[in-house]
Structure formats: structure tokens, C-alpha cells
Amino acid sequence: GHDDHPGGAGGGADDGGAGDRRPVHSGQDSVSAVMEPVELMGKAAAVAVTAALCGAVLRRGAPELALLLSLAAGVWILLAAWDGLRETARLMEELALLAGLDRGVVEPVLKTVVLSVVTRLTSEVCRSAGEGGIASFVETAGTVLALAAALPLVRGVVEMMAEMLI
Numbered sequence: 753g754h755d756d757h758p759g760g761a762g763g764g765a766d767d768g769g770a771g772d773r774r775p776v777h778s779g780q781d782s783v784s785a786v787m788e789p790v791e792l793m794g795k796a797a798a799v800a801v802t803a804a805l806c807g808a809v810l811r812r813g814a815p816e817l818a819l820l821l822s823l824a825a826g827v828w829i830l831l832a833a834w835d836g837l838r839e840t841a842r843l844m845e846e847l848a849l850l851a852g853l854d855r856g857v858v859e860p861v862l863k864t865v866v867l868s869v870v871t872r873l874t875s876e877v878c879r880s881a882g883e884g885g886i887a888s889f890v891e892t893a894g895t896v897l898a899l900a901a902a903l904p905l906v907r908g909v910v911e912m913m914a915e916m917l918i
Contacts, residue, residue, distance in 0.1 A: 796833070
């Protein structure tokens with residue numbers, strides 16, 4: 753295997769930073785594919801709980817530091833999950849090609865998912881900082897932008913239905 757995908761071998765001196773990945777042997781690919789995300793979520797949960805407990809202590813004396821800790825933990829968790837998002841996007845594109853779908857069908861779905869995640873995270877950070885009004889504006893903007901991102905998909909469906917009727 754290669755180090756640039758989840759089933760790849762790792763741990764060598766020239767593995768491009770994948771030193772914490774274990775070598776995968778034949779017959780182990782499906783187990784590794786399941787365990788890697790589970791292990792990663794375990795680490796993310798540990799970081800989240802630790803940050804939440806430390807944040808609760810910090811919030812009494814230095815609420816701004818508690819917010820910074822929360823943001824730092826959130827960024828770490830998102831970066832840890834980035835490979836999973838990339839692999840999911842890659843798989844969706846591969847399945848779309850196999851199904852004979854145009855990339856224009858998959859792209860709006862991916863954009864909408866990303867907008868949804870960014871909107872939710874941003875609004876929660878605003879709420880944690882005590883800015884519920886800004887959080888509401890972020891949610892409204894996210895909704896409008898998600899609809900705008902989905903318009904090419906809606907247009908494609910309408911065009912396909914028009915062709916079927918003619």
C-alpha cells in the first residue's frame with residue numbers, strides 16, 4: 753500500500769509523517785478502514801472532553817482563554833477529521849463516475865455539506881462567546897448560501913424532467 757490513503761502502510765522513516773499508522777497486511781484492509789476512523793474519533797473525544805473540563809475551570813477566571821482553548825480544540829478535531837472528509841468526497845466522485853453522473857451533480861452536494869458544517873460550527877462558536885445575534889446571522893447566511901450552492905443541481909433536475917416530457 754501507499755501512505756497517501758487510509759489502507760496504506762506506514763511507520764517507516766520516509767513515510768511522510770504517517771509514523772502512527774500500522775502496516776496493513778492482506779485481509780486486514782476492511783478492519784483497518786473501520787478502526788482508523790474509530791481510533792481517530794476516540795482521540796477527538798479525548799481532546800474534546802479534556803478541553804471542555806479545562807475550559808470549565810478557565811471560564812471562572814479567564815473566559816476569553818476558555819474560548820481560545822475551545823477554538824484550538826475544535827481546530828485540532830477538524831484537522832484530524834480532514835482526511836475522512838477528503839476520502840468521502842473522493843468516493844462520492846468515484847461512485848458518480850461509475851453511475852455515469854456528471855461532476856456537476858456531486859459538486860453541489862459536497863458544497864452544501866461543507867457549508868452546513870462550517871455554518872453550524874461558526875454559529876456554535878458565536879453562541880459560546882455570548883453572541884447569539886451574530887450566530888443567527890451566520891445561520892441565515894449559511895442557509896442562503898447552501899441554497900445557492902444547490903441551484904445547479906435543481907437546474908439539472910428541471911432540465912432532465914423537461915427532456916423526459918418532450
